[in-house]
Amino acid sequence: xxxxxxNEILQGPxxxxxxxxxxxxxxxxxxxxxxxxxxxxxxxxxxQILEKLRKSAEHCDCLQCFFVIxxxxxxxxxxxxxxxxxxxxxxxxxxxxxxxxxxxxxEDDVITSPYNSMLAMKELNEHADCVLPIDNQxxxxxxxxxxxxxxxxxxxxxxxxxxxxxxxxxxxxxRQEKPFDAMNNIVANLLLNLTSSARFEGSLNMDLNEISMNxxxxxxxxxxxxxxxxxxxxxxxxxxxxxxDQMFSDAFSKDHxxxxxxxxxxxxxxxxxxxxxxxxISDLRRNIxxxxxxxxxxxxxxxxxxxxxxxxxxxxxxxxxxALANNTCVxxxxxxxxxxFTRLYKKRAHLHHYLQIxxxxxxxxxxxxxxxxxxxxxxNQLDATKSMPAEDLPRLRxxx
Amino acid sequence: MSIVTVxxxxxxxxxxxxxxxxxxxxxxCPQGLCSKRENEAYQASCKERFFSExxxxxxxxxxxxxxxxxxxxxxxxxxxxxxxxxxxxxxxxxxxxxxxxxxxxxxxxxxGPRHEESIMxxxxxxxxxxxxxxxxxIIxxxxxxxxxxxxxxxxxxLQDRYSNSLKMNQIIWPYGTxxxxxxxxxxILTLSHLYRSSDALLIHENDAVHKICAKLMNIKQISFRDIxxxxxxxxxxxxxxxxxxxxxxxxxxxxxxxxxxxxxxxPEFKMLGVRNIPQMxxxxxxxxxxxxxxxxxxxxxxxxxxxxMEEGAFKDPALYTSWLEPVHAFSVWKTQRAFSKYxxxxxxxxxxxxxxxxxxxxxxKAWNMFASKAYIHQYTKFGIEEEDFLDSFTLLEQVIASYxxxxx
Numbered sequence: 001x002x003x004x005x006x007n008e009i010l011q012g013p014x015x016x017x018x019x020x021x022x023x024x025x026x027x028x029x030x031x032x033x034x035x036x037x038x039x040x041x042x043x044x045x046x047x048q049i050l051e052k053l054r055k056s057a058e059h060c061d062c063l064q065c066f067f068v069i070x071x072x073x074x075x076x077x078x079x080x081x082x083x084x085x086x087x088x089x090x091x092x093x094x095x096x097x098x099x100x101x102x103x104x105x106x107e108d109d110v111i112t113s114p115y116n117s118m119l120a121m122k123e124l125n126e127h128a129d130c131v132l133p134i135d136n137q138x139x140x141x142x143x144x145x146x147x148x149x150x151x152x153x154x155x156x157x158x159x160x161x162x163x164x165x166x167x168x169x170x171x172x173x174x175r176q177e178k179p180f181d182a183m184n185n186i187v188a189n190l191l192l193n194l195t196s197s198a199r200f201e202g203s204l205n206m207d208l209n210e211i212s213m214n215x216x217x218x219x220x221x222x223x224x225x226x227x228x229x230x231x232x233x234x235x236x237x238x239x240x241x242x243x244x245d246q247m248f249s250d251a252f253s254k255d256h257x258x259x260x261x262x263x264x265x266x267x268x269x270x271x272x273x274x275x276x277x278x279x280x281i282s283d284l285r286r287n288i289x290x291x292x293x294x295x296x297x298x299x300x301x302x303x304x305x306x307x308x309x310x311x312x313x314x315x316x317x318x319x320x321x322x323a324l325a326n327n328t329c330v331x332x333x334x335x336x337x338x339x340x341f342t343r344l345y346k347k348r349a350h351l352h353h354y355l356q357i358x359x360x361x362x363x364x365x366x367x368x369x370x371x372x373x374x375x376x377x378x379x380n381q382l383d384a385t386k387s388m389p390a391e392d393l394p395r396l397r398x399x400x
Numbered sequence: 401m402s403i404v405t406v407x408x409x410x411x412x413x414x415x416x417x418x419x420x421x422x423x424x425x426x427x428x429c430p431q432g433l434c435s436k437r438e439n440e441a442y443q444a445s446c447k448e449r450f451f452s453e454x455x456x457x458x459x460x461x462x463x464x465x466x467x468x469x470x471x472x473x474x475x476x477x478x479x480x481x482x483x484x485x486x487x488x489x490x491x492x493x494x495x496x497x498x499x500x501x502x503x504x505x506x507x508x509x510x511x512g513p514r515h516e517e518s519i520m521x522x523x524x525x526x527x528x529x530x531x532x533x534x535x536x537x538i539i540x541x542x543x544x545x546x547x548x549x550x551x552x553x554x555x556x557x558l559q560d561r562y563s564n565s566l567k568m569n570q571i572i573w574p575y576g577t578x579x580x581x582x583x584x585x586x587x588i589l590t591l592s593h594l595y596r597s598s599d600a601l602l603i604h605e606n607d608a609v610h611k612i613c614a615k616l617m618n619i620k621q622i623s624f625r626d627i628x629x630x631x632x633x634x635x636x637x638x639x640x641x642x643x644x645x646x647x648x649x650x651x652x653x654x655x656x657x658x659x660x661x662x663x664x665x666x667p668e669f670k671m672l673g674v675r676n677i678p679q680m681x682x683x684x685x686x687x688x689x690x691x692x693x694x695x696x697x698x699x700x701x702x703x704x705x706x707x708x709m710e711e712g713a714f715k716d717p718a719l720y721t722s723w724l725e726p727v728h729a730f731s732v733w734k735t736q737r738a739f740s741k742y743x744x745x746x747x748x749x750x751x752x753x754x755x756x757x758x759x760x761x762x763x764x765k766a767w768n769m770f771a772s773k774a775y776i777h778q779y780t781k782f783g784i785e786e787e788d789f790l791d792s793f794t795l796l797e798q799v800i801a802s803y804x805x806x807x808x
Contacts (some may be wrong), residue, residue, distance in 0.1 A: 062497035201471050203624040205410055209501030210545075214581040253522035270581050277475040282610070282622035288577055300772040303765070306502075309624075389720065393771040395764065398797045 001041055001076045002029035022052050025281035030075025033117040036355040037079020049087060057092065058241035065096040065208045067191065068128075072120045073104035073113030088128050093122075096212055099128045100187060103259065103333060105137040112350050114340040115365070121329040121337070125375060130214050131223050132190070132324075133333060134258045139183035145255070146182075189314070190226055190258065193322035196276050197310045203281070206274060206308030214306040215270045215326045220375060224324045225263055227256040230317070244279065244319065251323040252295065259333055264331035267386050268297045271308040277319025279309060296386060331379040338372055345369075401534035401653050402524050403449050403639070405463040406554060409500075409547030410472045411572050412539040413465055414624065417476045418632035419539070420461045423450050424486045426636055426740045433738040442737045445641035445651040451486060462530065464522045465493035466554070468500045468511055468546045492526065494519050500545025504586040505782035507549020508593075514687050518555055527562070535566030535656040537639075538598075538712050541730045542590045543574035543583035551595040559597040566656040569598045570635065573605040573758060582775050584766035589784070591759075592792035595799065600664050602638075602672045603755060604631050633740060634676045637747040642733035652733070663751045665724060668802045671755045671782045674745040675699060695746045756803045763796050 003025045009018065024045055030037040057063050066088055070077030101124065104113040118397055124131050197206040214224045246267040251273070254262040275284060283305055295305050314320050344350065345365060354360050407416030432439045444764065451459035461480070465488065467473045473493050480487045494515065500507040527533055536558055540547035551569070558567055571590070574583045594601060609630050613622045617630070624797040638659075644652035651660055663672055677698050700714060720729040739745050770789055780786070 064498050179534045201475055203414070205469070205471060207469065207499040207501060209499060209503075210580075212501075213501045213503050213545075213775075213778050216778075219777055280621045280623040281627070282614075285577065285610075286576065292577070300769045300774055301581065303576065304581045306581045307579055392768055395767055396793055398794065398798045398801050 001037065001080065003027065015107065022056060024052065030079060031353075032073075032110050032112050032116065032352055033075045033357075034079040034112075034119045035354045035360045037075040037077075037081070038083045039079075039120070039357050039359045041076070041080050044085035046083075046087065049084065050091060051161075053088070053091065063092070063095050065098055066092070066125050068097060068099045069187075069191075070099070071102040071104075072117040073102075073108060074111045074116060078116040078120040078306050082120045082127070085123055085127040089286070096209060097127065097130045098208065098211075099124060099131045100191065101131055101133055102187075103133050103135045103337070105135050105201035107137075112353070114337065114343075114344050115350070117337055117353065118341045118368045118372060119327055119364065121334075121375075122371040125371050129222060130216065132226050132258075133223055134187055134190075134226075134335070135260060136183065138260055139186055140179060141255070142186060142258075143179060143182045149344055185196075186228065187230055190322065192314065193228065193276060194319060196312065196314075197308045199273060200312040202308065204309040204310075205305065206272075206306070210306070210308075211272060215272055215324060215325070217269055217301070218378075220378060221269065221326060222328045223326070223331060225261050225327055226258045226325075227251050227323045228258070229256055229321050229323075244283060245287055245290070247319065247321050248273075248291060251321050252291060259330070261327070261329035261333065263325050263327040263329045263388040264295060266296070266327050266331075267383055268295055268301075268304065269326040269328075269382070270301060270304040270306065271326070272308075272324040273295075274308045274310070274322040274324070275319065276310045276321075277313030277317065278311075279319050281309065284309065295323060298382060299385060328379045328383050331376060331383070334372060334376050334379075338369070338376070341369070359370060401449070401532045401655075402452075402462055402530035403534050403656065404530065404536050405450070405525065406462070406523065406538045406558075406755065407463055407465045407469055407476075407552065408538065408540040408551045408587060409544050411541035412474045412547045412551070413467055413476045415511060415570075415628045415631055416463060416465070416539050417573070418625075418628040419635050420450065420463065420480070420486065421483070422629070422632035422636040422740065423640065424459070426640060429738075429741060431738060431741055434736040438736055441651060441733070442641055448531075449534070449639070449641070449655070453655050457799060458484075460489050461486060462526055463488060463492060464519075464526050466495075466519055466522075466546070466550065467493075468496045468498065468507070468550070470495045470497065487661055489526075492522060493775045494701075496521055501671070502543075502545045502580050502582060502586070503778055503782065504549040504552075504589045505779040505784035507545045507547075508553050508589075509549075509783040511546070511550050512553030516553075516557065519554060520561065523558070532656060533562075533565055535568065535599075536562070537568050537570060537656075540590075541572040541574065542587040543572075543580045544586065547572075547588040548586045552590050552597075555594055556597045566599050566660060567597075568600045568602055568656055568659070569594055570602050572631075573603055573607075575606045575610070576758075576761070579606075582778070584769060585775065585779070585789075587762050588766045588792045588796055589788070592795040595670060595795060598670065599660055600672055601670050602674065602749075604634070604636075604674070605758060609771050611801070634674045635749065637676050637745060638674055638749055640735075640739060642735045651735075652774065658733075658751060659749070663749060665728075665751075668799070669751055669806075671759075671803075672749055673754055673800075674747060674749050676745065678742060678745060695744060699746055699748045724779060753803050756800055759796065760800055763793065763800065767793060 006023055006025050009015070010020065014128065026041065030041065068081060068085060070081035072078050085097060085099070088095070104117055110116075153302055194211070195208065198208060215224055229247045250256050254264065257263065273284065288305055355362070404418060406420070407413045413553050423446060427443045432442070447459060452462055454460050465473050465476060473495050477488055477493065496511070496515070499513060511718055538551060538555055540551035542548050555567060555569060558565075571594070574580065574587070580586070591601075595661050606627065608628050610622060613619045613626050641651040641654060644650050664670055677695055696714070714730050716725045717726050720726055770793075776786065
């Protein structure tokens with residue numbers, strides 16, 4: 001809802017990739033106000049948005065999925081972004097809605113971000129098929145780790161300048177001034193790897209609808225923690241098995257997750273491994289067998305693994321792994337969000353900016369809060385089963 | 401008589417390619433170890449069963465390829481065409497774009513009815529190319545969405561439209577430690593539906609084939625291609641021509657019918673398994689020799705481990721259930737012609753209790769998941785309700801109980 005970013009893209013190296021008619025901008029922005037994004041701009045631009053969506057959809061032989069990419073803490077991404085979700089659900093009910101949401105970190109400079117995030121969460125709960133939460137702190141930690149490895153010349157490797165892990169050519173030096181490019185690049189890689197099996201051939205393909213099918217056991221529990229490995233390029237093409245196995249181990253460590261989460265010490269509902277490159281089914285199985293004992297899966301899904309093998313590795317690497325986990329380790333992120341929200345809301349700080357928008361009432365806030373609390377409660381219940389032994393329901397008995 | 405193969409889903413198509421390749425390579429193998437006339441009769445019989453002739457002399461596989469996303473079919477078609485030795489018919493495939501999402505309900509209730517006409521027309525065209533149709537071989541997996549759900553739908557359709565022809569479903573049993581999280585649901589729905597509409601279920605377990613690759617063939621980094629090739633070898637050893645009777649020199653003309661007659665005496669017992677020996681890497685082949693006694697001993701040992709070895713051990717009544725005489729329960733098919741470069745080889749197709757344990761495990765896991773209602777909403781979305789699940793559970797518990805009671 002303001003022109004600066006979009007204009008920059010239109011003048012940048014990718015300007016020809018985007019269709020200039022498929023853009024909607026405004027002048028003033030949403031002022032970091034969810035209500036402005038959702039209610040004001042939502043109703044203002046609804047027709048235009050619908051029209052452009054329909055036009056894009058017409059070009060598709062078979063439309064499978066929408067990717068919504070936004071942040072939770074601001075006004076436009078958060079407010080108008082979640083408004084869009086509802087529009088997509090009404091207009092294209094059979095098309096999956098995958099949302100990549102950047103959650104506000106601890107040191108976040110937008111004061112009203114807890115309000116915006118809370119209001120957006122309710123929409124995500126109700127209208128998204130699948131959410132991939134990301135937070136800036138984790139991305140920054142990952143970038144710092146890459147920097148450390150490059151600077152210390154660890155393992156005698158060097159990051160190839162053209163590797164997709166670093167940002168576009170030339171930005172290698174700029175990383176200190178503009179870390180966001182490198183951080184966003186990681187999220188871009190996430191989306192690339194997610195769709196690789198749908199775009200390229202492999203011995204065990206996985207489409208986007210399979211992600212939703214396998215990783216969402218109950219409609220409300222659709223938050224997936226993601227991790228990408230390896231984070232650095234290896235110059236050696238003939239990777240000995242030890243390095244390959246290391247890639248699998250890394251995927252489960254908390255340092256490689258794209259949000260602040262520790263899946264190894266929480267409960268897994270389901271886990272997907274998307275492998276790219278010269279990796280065969282025996283390597284995959286060996287690693288699953290190796291890692292399984294250290295992970296805790298919910299009692300009714302003890303072998304809850306979904307796997308895929310894509311033959312084409314990402315540019316500059318010989319293989320890579322994307323792990324998506326439906327795991328109770330997202331709970332702390334939500335609990336923290338609720339706490340930050342409560343602190344602001346109790347004081348009624350900045351509330352008037354929201355309430356003065358038509359259509360906004362205090363009930364919006366309280367409903368959003370109960371929606372999030374209900375979600376946290378679901379995760380709590382699952383965690384409670386962690387220590388209980390699995391009780392099997394008696395099987396059907398038949399007369400012979 | 402000819403067999404029309406229907407390949408469904410990624411697994412079905414990948415395996416189908418390897419099967420036709422194995423059949424073709426074997427029938428054109430120079431080391432037939434028999435007379436020229438014999439070899440030619442063998443080749444002709446194999447060709448009639450599985451290939452039809454094209455003008456430039458390149459045989460076309462009697463197959464229909466079905467998948468709900470295009471990548472695998474395109475790969476399969478081009479692999480066959482590139483080999484230059486045989487290929488698939490240009491118009492023998494049916495393809496969509498969006499896949500089935502590993503969802504049995506989507507494959508069965510959405511894709512099935514929507515594409516019924518197109519798929520059945522393709523099959524009809526293939527059937528018309530046969531002088532006489534023996535039956536159908538349907539290759540599919542149980543764990544995914546297309547092979548399992550659409551496969552069950554197609555088999556039902558085949559039963560309705562070609563009620564006089566036989567249907568054998570070649571089913572791939574997934575690895576125990578998942579490839580697909582909802583594989584147990586998809587498996588029980590598939591098995592229960594197929595039990596009603598198919599004539600026989602020839603089952604291959606990924607875990608078992610994986611072990612063959614690892615232990616017998618010494619493959620270090622096992623790929624799906626390796627697994628599929630072992631599978632194709634086993635299927636080839638069952639379906640390649642054999643003499644129609646003791647002392648006869650004519651190749652049998654009704655392979656599917658003969659198989660069913662011998663192996664499926666009662667409709668309650670339809671699950672068949674294959675064991676094939678010897679199975680070794682090509683490198684070892686040159687250095688090995690075999691005796692029939694040794695091979696048969698080995699086979700019987702594989703059938704029931706820990707039993708005592710004897711000659712003619714397959715005629716032991718202790719092996720069979722009380723309501724079958726060994727003479728009816730056991731039959732031998734032979735041919736002079738060597739299979740796939742093995743000087744001697746033997747395959748055992750059996751209908752026995754060996755699948756009870758894996759079936760029990762799958763039903764148990766599916767039941768646990770069902771009790772927690774996990775993932776059910778994904779199926780009810782497309783018209784498969786909880787009652788459908790319960791029906792499937794009931795049928796399969798019945799099958800397990802029947803097999804278990806065979807001992808009494």
